[in-house]
Amino acid sequence: MSRRQFLRLVAGAGGLLGACRPKSTPTASQPPARENVEIRGICFDLFTLFDPRGVERVAEAVAPGQAAELCRDWRVRQFEYAWLRATAGQYRDFEVVTGEALDYAAGARGLSLSAVDRRRLVAACSELTPWPDTRPALEAWRRAGLRLAPLANYSPGMLSRLLAHAGLAGLFDAEISTDRARTFKPSPRAYALGPAVLGLPREQIVFAAFGGWDAAGAAWYGFPTFWLNRLGVAPEALSAAADATGPTLAELAAFVAR
Structure with missing residues (x-):
C-alpha cells in the first residue's frame, strides 16, 4: 500500500483515527489543499499530543x-516572560x-x-498524559513514512523527559526545542528549525498548532498549518489563519492526506 493510499485510509470517517473522535466536537474546517505540494513531514506543538490540563491536577x-x-496566572506569565x-x-x-x-503566580x-x-509543579509540565488518539496517529504516520518531530518551546531537558515519560520518544525522527535558536515561537527563527532539522522544505512540512497564536505564527512563517483546536476555543483576531482546523488528529490526518 502506498503512503498516499494509507493516509487516505486513516483519514476516512471510519478509519482507525476516527475511533478517537470525542462524542461532541467543534466543526472541522477543511479548505482546498495547496496544489502540487507533497507533504513529507509533520511538526507538532506538544499540546496537540499531550493534555496540558494534567498540571492543574x-x-x-x-x-x-x-x-x-x-x-491560569502561571500560563499567562509563562508566555509573557518567554516573549x-x-x-x-x-x-x-x-x-x-x-x-x-x-514564582510570580504563587x-x-x-x-x-x-x-x-x-x-x-515544574516537573508536572514534563509528566503530561498523551491524548487518546496520539499514539495510534503517530504510529500510522510512521508506517506511512512521514518524518515527525515536536517543535516546542520546551527546553531540551523538559522535552526529552516528557516524551520518555509517555513512552513516545521512539516515534519521532527528532526532538526540536526552540532553545537551539535561543528564542521561542512565534519567532520565525524558531519555526525555521523544523526544515533545518528534518531536512525538508517548509512547504513539505505541516505544522500542527494547539494555540491560535501558534497557528498564526506558523502560517506567517510559511508552513502548511493545521490548528488542532482540542478545547474548542475562539480563533485569534489576526491576519494569519491556519489552512484548516479540527478538534482531533483524525482531521489532521485528513488534511495531510489531501
Whole structure:
C-alpha cells in the first residue's frame, strides 16, 4: 500500500483515527489543499499530543481550591516572560522561564511554595498524559513514512523527559526545542528549525498548532498549518489563519492526506 493510499485510509470517517473522535466536537474546517505540494513531514506543538490540563491536577494537591486560578496566572506569565525575554535579548530556556512564572503566580496569590512543591509543579509540565488518539496517529504516520518531530518551546531537558515519560520518544525522527535558536515561537527563527532539522522544505512540512497564536505564527512563517483546536476555543483576531482546523488528529490526518 502506498503512503498516499494509507493516509487516505486513516483519514476516512471510519478509519482507525476516527475511533478517537470525542462524542461532541467543534466543526472541522477543511479548505482546498495547496496544489502540487507533497507533504513529507509533520511538526507538532506538544499540546496537540499531550493534555496540558494534567498540571492543574498536580496544582490542586499543592494548593487546594486555588489550582485553576494559579495555573491560569502561571500560563499567562509563562508566555509573557518567554516573549519578554526573547524581545529584550535576555534569553533563558523555557524551564527557567516556567519557574520564574510560577514564582510570580504563587506570590500574586499569597502562596508560599516549598522548594519541594515548586519542583513538583515544574516537573508536572514534563509528566503530561498523551491524548487518546496520539499514539495510534503517530504510529500510522510512521508506517506511512512521514518524518515527525515536536517543535516546542520546551527546553531540551523538559522535552526529552516528557516524551520518555509517555513512552513516545521512539516515534519521532527528532526532538526540536526552540532553545537551539535561543528564542521561542512565534519567532520565525524558531519555526525555521523544523526544515533545518528534518531536512525538508517548509512547504513539505505541516505544522500542527494547539494555540491560535501558534497557528498564526506558523502560517506567517510559511508552513502548511493545521490548528488542532482540542478545547474548542475562539480563533485569534489576526491576519494569519491556519489552512484548516479540527478538534482531533483524525482531521489532521485528513488534511495531510489531501
